[in-house]
Amino acid sequence: MALSPRQRMFVEVGRKEFVRNGYGSSSIRTIAQEAGVSLSALYYHYKNKQDLLLAILMDGVDTYDSLWEKALEAAGDDPVEQLRAFVRANVEFRTQFPEHGRMIATEIRNLEPEGARLYDERRRVGRQRIRTIIDDGVAAGVFTTKYPDDCRKSILAMTAAIANWYDPNGPDTPAELGERYAEMALNLLCPGEIPESSAGKKG
C-alpha cells in the first residue's frame, strides 16, 4: 500500500499535472516526461492512466486520513474539542496539500466504476468520523443547531475552499487559520452562543 520512491514520483508529478489541466486534458506522456523517465517506465509501475489517477486519489485520502486521525488521537473525548481538532486537521490539509483536495473534488468523475467503488470505500471512514463527532455533540447537548447535517457539509465546504486562496506567503499562518475556522465551525453548530464558553465548559 505504501508507495515506492518511483511510484511516489509519478504520483506527485501526475497530481500536479491533473490539477493543472484536469484529467482529460493531461497527457500521460507529459507526466512521464516531467518525471524524467520514459513513457514505458510509467507503464511498468501503473497499468494505465486510470490506474495512476486512482493511485493519486488514494494517496490524497491517505494523507487526509492520517492528518485527522493523529489530531483526534490527541483530542480526548469532548465533542467540542474533537470538533476543533477535526477542523484544525482539515485546515492543515487544505493549506499544506492544496492540490490533493482539488483533485478529490474534481477528478472523481473520471474514475471508472470499479475505481470509483474502491475510492468511495476508502473515503467512508473519514466521512463517518465527522458525522460521529457532530452526532455526539448533539446528543451531549452542546451542538444546539437545528441543522446538524447542513452544518457538517458547510464546515467541510468552507475548509475545503481554503485551498483555493491560501497563500503560504500570506499573512495567515495555518495554525491561526485552524483556530479561526474551528471557532467559525462552532458558531455554526452552537448558534447564539460564544464558542469560547463551550470550550470553557470542558475545563
Place this chain on the structure above:
Amino acid sequence: MALSPRQRMFVEVGRKEFVRNGYGSSSIRTIAQEAGVSLSALYYHYKNKQDLLLAILMDGVDTYDSLWEKALEAAGDDPVEQLRAFVRANVEFRTQFPEHGRMIATEIRNLEPEGARLYDERRRVGRQRIRTIIDDGVAAGVFTTKYPDDCRKSILAMTAAIANWYDPNGPDTPAELGERYAEMALNLLCPGEIPESSAGKKG
C-alpha cells in the same frame, strides 16, 4: 450578447457534457451529436471548443448575476436583509442550476489567458456585491464577527456545496434551504447572537 436559439442549444448540451466528463474528456463531436446537428454546424457558431467553453461560463455568470440582482432589488437597504436575500439567491442558483456552478468551479483552468481575463472581468460585479453587503453590515455594527472576509468566503463555499448533493426530489425545498442557509450565514457573521433578533432590529 444574448444567445441565439442555436447557440443556446449548444451551450446547454455543452454544459451537460463538460460537467459530466470535464472539459478535456469531452468531445466536441459528441456535443454536436447530442445537439442533433453536424459537427461543422457547431463550428459555424463557435469558432472553438475554447470559445464554446467561454460562452457556457459566461452564460452561467449571466444566470447567477440576474438572480442575485433581482433578489437584492427587492431587499431594501438593511445589510441583514440584503445578506439574507443574497444567500437565498445563491441557494436558488445552486439548486436550480447545479451544473452552472460546477462548471464555474472546475473548468476555469481550461480557459486560455484571453478568455480567463474576459471571464474574470465579468465575475467582478458579483464578487464585489457580497463584499459590499458584508462591509456595510460590519460598519453598521450588526455583523460582529472578527473575520468578515473568512465569513464571506465560507458563505460562498457552503452555498456552492449545495449543488453537490441537492436533489430536487429530496425533502428540502429550495425555499426552505434558502432560509436555513441565510440563518447559518448570520450565525457566522453575528457570533453569539440569535440571527432572528438581528432581523427583529429591522422591524
Place this chain on the structure above:
Amino acid sequence: MALSPRQRMFVEVGRKEFVRNGYGSSSIRTIAQEAGVSLSALYYHYKNKQDLLLAILMDGVDTYDSLWEKALEAAGDDPVEQLRAFVRANVEFRTQFPEHGRMIATEIRNLEPEGARLYDERRRVGRQRIRTIIDDGVAAGVFTTKYPDDCRKSILAMTAAIANWYDPNGPDTPAELGERYAEMALNLLCPGEIPESSAGKKG
C-alpha cells in the same frame, strides 16, 4: 472570355493567395474574405476552386500572349529582331507580372485533366512562336548554335527566373534588363559572335 470586374477581383486576389501558399494550402474562404465578399459570392462567379484556378492560369496566358504579340507585331521580319523583341516581352512579363509566371510554373499540376487540356491548348501558340523564330534564324544562318532547342528552353528559363529576384525598386529598369537578356540570348544562339553585329545587319 474577358473578365467582369468581379471576376477580375477574384482572379487577382486568388492569384496572390495561390502564389503565396500554393493551391492546396490556399483556402477559398480566405480568398473570398480578402476580396471583401461572402464565400457564396465567389461560388456565383466560379463553380469551384478548380475553376478559379483555371481562370487565373488562363488570365496569365492572356497577359503573356498579348505582350509578346504586340512586341512581335512591331519587330519586323528579321529573326534577330524578332528574337530580341520576344525576349524583351518575356522580361517585361516577368518584371511586371512576377506572380503570373510563378503560378504557371507551379500550379499546373493541380489542374484536373480537363482543365489541363484546355490550358495546354491555350499555351500552344506561345510555345510555337518562339520555336518558329529560332527555326527561322537557324534557317537563315544567323543562329549558329549547335543546340537550338536547348537554347530555346534556356532562354525561357533564364527570363522566367527574373521573377524570382526582380525588385521594382532595385537598380535595373525593366527596359535595361530586356536589352541585357536579349543580348545574352543572342550570345547563346550565336556562339563566338558579338550579338551587336547581328543587330547591325538589320540597319
Place this chain on the structure above:
Amino acid sequence: MALSPRQRMFVEVGRKEFVRNGYGSSSIRTIAQEAGVSLSALYYHYKNKQDLLLAILMDGVDTYDSLWEKALEAAGDDPVEQLRAFVRANVEFRTQFPEHGRMIATEIRNLEPEGARLYDERRRVGRQRIRTIIDDGVAAGVFTTKYPDDCRKSILAMTAAIANWYDPNGPDTPAELGERYAEMALNLLCPGEIPESSAGKKG
C-alpha cells in the same frame, strides 16, 4: 544528421508525394500509407508535416552539395574548368534527381520562418561557390561578360529547367547534356569567343 533507414523511406516517399501534388495538396496519411507504415509511425520520426518537409529539402541540399563538391575537387584551379565542372554537376543533379530540384523551387514557401532560416543557411555554401568561381574567372579576365551576375542566375536557371523535360529514356545522356550546357554557360560568360579556345588555354 544522416538519415536512418526509416527516415530515408519517409523522405523519399514524401518527396515523391509533395512533388506530385504540392505540399498543401499532399496528405501525410497518404505518405505513411505509401511508405507501408502507420500514420503514427511517421509522427514518431518526424514531429510534423512541416518537419518532414524540412527534412526533404535538407536532404536535397545534401545531395546537391555533395555532387558539386566532388566535381570541384577534381577540377583543379582554372576558373573555366571549375565552371565546366560546376555546370556538369548541376546537370547531373537535375537529370539524376529531378524531383529534388522541383521541391527546392516550389515548396520553400511552405516552410515556416524557423525552418526557412535553417534551410537558407544550409544553401548558403552552394550559392556562394558559384559566385566565387565566376568572380575568379572575371578577375582572371577569362569571363568577359558585362553581366556576370545575370549570367550566374541564368546558368542556374537553365540547368534547373532541365529537370522539367529530361527523360532518362530520351536521346541525350546526362554526360552529353553536361558538356552541352557547360559550353552554353561559357557562351554566356565569354561572349564573342568560342569556349573551346578557353579550354584550350588550359591544356
Place this chain on the structure above:
DNA sequence: AATGAATGAGCTTTCATTCAT
C-alpha cells in the same frame, strides 16, 4: 447577385496503449 447556415469528408495531430528487446 448575394448571403447565412449547414454538411460530409478530410485534414493534421495527439492520445493511451502495447510489445519486442
Place this chain on the structure above:
DNA sequence: GATGAATGAAAGCTCATTCAT
C-alpha cells in the same frame, strides 16, 4: 526495470461545396 518503436482510435479543426432564401 526500462526503452524505442509502433499502432489504432479518436481528437479538434478546416475544407470545398450546397442550398434555401
